[in-house]
Amino acid sequence: MRIRQMVAPDLNRGFLEALSALSEVNLTFEEAVPVFQRRLNSGLHTYVAEQDGTIVGTASVFIEQKFLHSGGLVGHIEDVAVDPQRHGQGIGRELVQYLIQHCRNLGCYKILLQCTQELMPFYEREGFRKWVNNMRMDLVATTVSVSSSESA
Amino acid sequence: MRIRQMVAPDLNRGFLEALSALSEVNLTFEEAVPVFQRRLNSGLHTYVAEQDGTIVGTASVFIEQKFLHSGGLVGHIEDVAVDPQRHGQGIGRELVQYLIQHCRNLGCYKILLQCTQELMPFYEREGFRKWVNNMRMDLVATTVSVSSSESA
Numbered sequence: 371m372r373i374r375q376m377v378a379p380d381l382n383r384g385f386l387e388a389l390s391a392l393s394e395v396n397l398t399f400e401e402a403v404p405v406f407q408r409r410l411n412s413g414l415h416t417y418v419a420e421q422d423g424t425i426v427g428t429a430s431v432f433i434e435q436k437f438l439h440s441g442g443l444v445g446h447i448e449d450v451a452v453d454p455q456r457h458g459q460g461i462g463r464e465l466v467q468y469l470i471q472h473c474r475n476l477g478c479y480k481i482l483l484q485c486t487q488e489l490m491p492f493y494e495r496e497g498f499r500k501w502v503n504n505m506r507m508d509l510v511a512t513t514v515s516v517s518s519s520e521s522a
Numbered sequence: 523m524r525i526r527q528m529v530a531p532d533l534n535r536g537f538l539e540a541l542s543a544l545s546e547v548n549l550t551f552e553e554a555v556p557v558f559q560r561r562l563n564s565g566l567h568t569y570v571a572e573q574d575g576t577i578v579g580t581a582s583v584f585i586e587q588k589f590l591h592s593g594g595l596v597g598h599i600e601d602v603a604v605d606p607q608r609h610g611q612g613i614g615r616e617l618v619q620y621l622i623q624h625c626r627n628l629g630c631y632k633i634l635l636q637c638t639q640e641l642m643p644f645y646e647r648e649g650f651r652k653w654v655n656n657m658r659m660d661l662v663a664t665t666v667s668v669s670s671s672e673s674a
Contacts, residue, residue: 389589396592405593412565414586432586434566437541438601440548441557446598449590474661481659484634493657501658503642505650507633509626 371461373468376416376428378406384425384453385418392451417468419452419461427452429465433476445473447483466496523613525620528568528580530558536577536605537570544603569620571604571613579604581617585628597625599635618648 376385381402386395397405409416409430419427429450436442447469452461473481484504485493528537533554538547549557561568561582571579581602588594599621604613625633636656637645 386589393590395589397589401593402589405587405589408587409589412585412587413563432584433564434584434600435557435560435564436601437538437547437549437554437557437561438545441553448586449588470659470661478661480661482636483657484654485657486654490655490657496659498657498659501656502636502638504653504656505635505637505642505645506653507622507648507650509622509630509632 371419371421371426371464373417373419373464376406376418378403380418380420380425381406383420383423385428388418388425388427388453389449389451391454392449414448416449417465417472419465421456426456427461427465429462429469431469431472433473433478439479443473443476443478445469445476445478445481447481450483462492463496466493470496523571523573523578523616525569525571525616528558528570530555532570532572532577533558535572535575537580540570540577540579540605541601541603543606544601566600568601569617569624571617573608578608579613579617581614581621583621583624585625585630591631595625595628595630597621597628597630597633599633602635614644615648618645622648 381399386397386402389395406416414430414432416428416430418425430448432446432448434444434446436444447466450462450465452465470481481498483493483498490500533551538549538554541547566582566584568580568582570577582600584598584600586596586598588596599618602614602617604617622633633650635645635650642652
């Protein structure tokens with residue numbers, strides 16, 4: 371297995387299927403390409419785990435430069451997903467460790483992520499600890515965001 | 523009082539002082555300008571509350587386009603700060619409501635933020651609820667991140 375930065379053709383190599391372990395994706399290849407491009411442009415980087423030419427897992431990270439802490443960098447890990455048929459093979463662990471090393475190399479002073487209660491022991495084993503509270507507000511999505519250019 | 527998108531000259535109008543209510547900033551104006559520019563380039567937008575020509579508060583938001591939910595948009599609110607001498611005037615509330623409206627206008631399906639236990643009642647009044655767990659890992663920052671170009 372190999373972890374590497376995602377490229378657009380991965381969208382056709384099982385990426386969307388692996389990601390759908392998390393929640394519904396509901397994008398065709400043609401719709402996903404501009405999403406991929408906008409994510410790259412905004413510094414949201416996606417990594418994939420590849421096994422025999424198939425994408426079996428993925429994780430993303432956004433690097434936020436703060437004004438605080440002398441312009442310090444924070445890594446935000448998002449959307450860690452592994453093909454359910456390959457759970458228990460350590461793929462999630464390798465993806466997370468890859469992103470931790472990436473954040474370390476960039477000089478981040480901390481990494482944040484949000485996870486359910488069930489996943490806490492997994493992230494604690496990787497070196498994370500519970501820290502303050504995560505708050506959420508649901509909005510009614512008013513536009514078809516796939517075609518939005520505002521996020522780029 | 524007026525809420526508006528931040529511009530670089532705000533760095534000299536009390537912005538860094540207002541922000542330092544959260545944590546140490548430790549940036550000169552000259553160091554803060556490229557940080558401001560890199561944040562803008564990466565889609566991390568900062569808003570300010572201005573009173574009589576002085577910046578008295580600030581809040582930032584990063585819009586993340588996901589592959590999940592048909593390419594849905596998520597607003598991440600970061601670094602809400604108000605000059606301690608102006609606490610209790612509703613400035614924080616107006617900043618947060620401004621960002622919520624901004625996320626609504628873009629078509630975000632949810633907004634996330636992290637806060638301490640003390641601030642939970644404030645955010646609950648604004649319409650947020652506690653949701654899953656926030657996890658953190660501290661790293662030793664190995665580079666002077668102000669001069670990093672990797673975050674842009």
